[in-house]
Every structure is written in C-alpha cells, then in structure tokens.
Amino acid sequence: MRLVHEVSVISNIVSAILKELENHDAVSVVSVDLVIGDMTMLGDEQLIFAYEIVTRDTVLEGSKLNIEHEAIEVKCNSCEYKGPVRMLESGDYTSHKIPVMSCPECGGGIEMISGQSCCVRSIEIEESD
Numbered sequence: 001m002r003l004v005h006e007v008s009v010i011s012n013i014v015s016a017i018l019k020e021l022e023n024h025d026a027v028s029v030v031s032v033d034l035v036i037g038d039m040t041m042l043g044d045e046q047l048i049f050a051y052e053i054v055t056r057d058t059v060l061e062g063s064k065l066n067i068e069h070e071a072i073e074v075k076c077n078s079c080e081y082k083g084p085v086r087m088l089e090s091g092d093y094t095s096h097k098i099p100v101m102s103c104p105e106c107g108g109g110i111e112m113i114s115g116q117s118c119c120v121r122s123i124e125i126e127e128s129d
C-alpha cells in the first residue's frame with residue numbers, strides 16, 4: 001500500500017487537532033470529520049489506516065475518522081463554463097481518475113474553485129463536567 005503521502009497529511013492534521021484540543025477540556029474525542037478534495041488524490045482507506053497509526057497514544061486514539069469528498073469544480077477563463085472537469089481513467093490498478101485541466105466546453109484555461117480541500121470540518125469531543 002502506498003502510504004507516505006497520506007501519513008504526512010494525516011500527521012499535519014492530527015497535530016493541528018491536538019493543538020486545538022489543548023484549549024478544551026477534552027476527555028476523549030468521538031470523531032473527526034475531514035473534507036478531502038478529489039484533486040488531492042488521497043485514498044480513504046489509506047487515510048483511515050494512517051489515522052489509526054498517527055493517533056496511537058494520543059487523546060485521538062480510538063476516535064472515528066469520517067471522510068467527506070469534495071468534487072473538483074472549475075470555472076473557465078474564456079467562456080461561461082462552470083462545473084466539473086473531464087476525467088481520464090488512468091487504467092492502472094489504482095483506479096485513480098486523472099482530471100483534465102482545460103475547459104470541457106471550449107478547451108480554454110480554467111481556474112479551480114473546489115476540489116483541493118484537505119481540512120477538518122468538525123471535531124466531536126467529550127468534555128468533562
């Protein structure tokens with residue numbers, strides 16, 4: 001399993017969450033919701049596996065990682081097009097789809113408006129009372 005990328009992404013996210021949790025009286029963390037853009041090419045299975053490794057021996061250990069996908073959306077610089085990009089099947093065993101970074105309508109240059117996210121939407125914690 002190719003994991004290097006996912007592990008470094010998850011390490012960054014986990015250390016940011018741990019830092020944030022210092023401001024709360026968190027006893028334990030129930031779940032963490034991530035938003036992952038399709039442009040990042042990060043695999044769910046790999047992210048969850050990496051999360052389990054990275055959160056070991058932290059307050060996040062045993063919490064659930066929920067992954068929400070954000071579709072790639074672009075807008076054209078030449079025409080009025082706004083929407084998804086054309087995807088090419090890579091055809092290899094990874095079944096990754098490769099986005100075509102030009103306007104599907106006119107072939108012009110495009111600007112990405114979504115699909116690059118890699119962020120935390122919410123963290124559900126159990127606080128002591």
Ligand SMILES: [Zn+2]
Pocket residue numbers: 076077078079080081103104105106107108
């Ligand atoms: Zn166009």
